[in-house]
Amino acid sequence: MLDATDADGLTVGQVSTRLGVTVRALHHWDEIGLARPSLRTAAGYRLYTAGDLERLHRIVVYREIGLGLDRIRAILDDSTADVPGALRAQRTQVAERIDRLQQLSAGLDRMIDAHDRGLLLTIEQQAAIFGPQWNPDWPAQARQRYGDTTQWRQYAERSASRGPEEWQAIADAVAGLDRALGDAMDAGVTPGSPEANQLVERHREVFASYFPLTRQMQVCLGRMYEADPGFAAHYDGIRAGLATWFRRIIDASARAHSIDPDTATWQ
Structure with missing residues (x-):
């Protein structure tokens, strides 16, 4: 799926389609420095390389399990970050959320x-x-x-x-x-x-x-x-x-x- 190379990056629209992320989200992540495209066309359009896509894929996964953008940035950018510990903590929060939702479902x-x-x-x-x-x-x-x-x-x-x-x-x-x-x-x-x-x-x-x-x-x-x-x-x-x-x-x-x-x- 991630077939872009440093020589032929993917446009914002193509990345949006491949990863199921809105163009608006990609622009936001670029603006806050979370996931910036490595290339630009001569006309100034963003192009994402395979490395960029790999980072974006991890962002999407972490976001889907409920991590906030600041926490995601820390995990991706800090080589000493305790990734398993962060994931275990998130799993605990997810379990608590599931319990609350089950109680809500029973109440409904x-x-x-x-x-x-x-x-x-x-x-x-x-x-x-x-x-x-x-x-x-x-x-x-x-x-x-x-x-x-x-x-x-x-x-x-x-x-x-x-x-x-x-x-x-x-x-x-x-x-x-x-x-x-x-x-x-x-x-x-x-x-x-x-x-x-x-x-x-x-x-x-x-x-x-x-x-x-x-x-x-x-x-x-x-x-x-x-x-x-x-x-x-x-x-x-x-x-x-x-x-x-x-x-x-x-x-x-x-x-x-x-x-x-x-x-x-x-x-």
């Missing part, structure tokens, strides 16, 4: 999986964390229904970084809120009272584990808790009438923040 796989599945837990883990009433088909149904929304993307990004312990903590927080709602209803807490408003804020904080919840979005959830048979059965299973009471305390809190529950939308 989890993120993709979370966007597709929503919940990165086995069926056994889901049952252990969320209880026997949990339906493992629910995440897939939610993905089908909400997969194109901003909230699903936010939920998936949170889910990608969570393991069983984090989900257990969230499940415990949800169960604690459910108990507090039932106890407050039993105690006669009225919508709009400080105690009721505190529970509404607690609901927003717990729900933020899935995605940020605005007050208007919370009103929409309150309606769904009361109207959807599955959610209504869940809350009314805690206390009879709890789904409606929960919706009422959410609506009262919204009004206190100048939001009309009758016109609130998912935003």
Whole structure:
């Protein structure tokens, strides 16, 4: 491949083609004194000899393994340079970079999986964390229904970084809120009272584990808790009438923040 001689050098374009290096890079290396052509034509055009090409080939190899230009210059120009030591050090850096890239790849796989599945837990883990009433088909149904929304993307990004312990903590927080709602209803807490408003804020904080919840979005959830048979059965299973009471305390809190529950939308 390197068939140029001192008598008939190769032009910049020819070297660029042979070594797969841009003309701009060759000009730059010439300007900084890293790899200067030994010959010039009568018209002043650069010509590279076989020796020049050998140096350029080493530069290309060293650059491909990640060495910087200053380090390459030192290796090429210093006869006492510890070339094997420099290469071993570079190999260590490459290995570290590969490890980081592998971790990044694994993280990307989890993120993709979370966007597709929503919940990165086995069926056994889901049952252990969320209880026997949990339906493992629910995440897939939610993905089908909400997969194109901003909230699903936010939920998936949170889910990608969570393991069983984090989900257990969230499940415990949800169960604690459910108990507090039932106890407050039993105690006669009225919508709009400080105690009721505190529970509404607690609901927003717990729900933020899935995605940020605005007050208007919370009103929409309150309606769904009361109207959807599955959610209504869940809350009314805690206390009879709890789904409606929960919706009422959410609506009262919204009004206190100048939001009309009758016109609130998912935003």
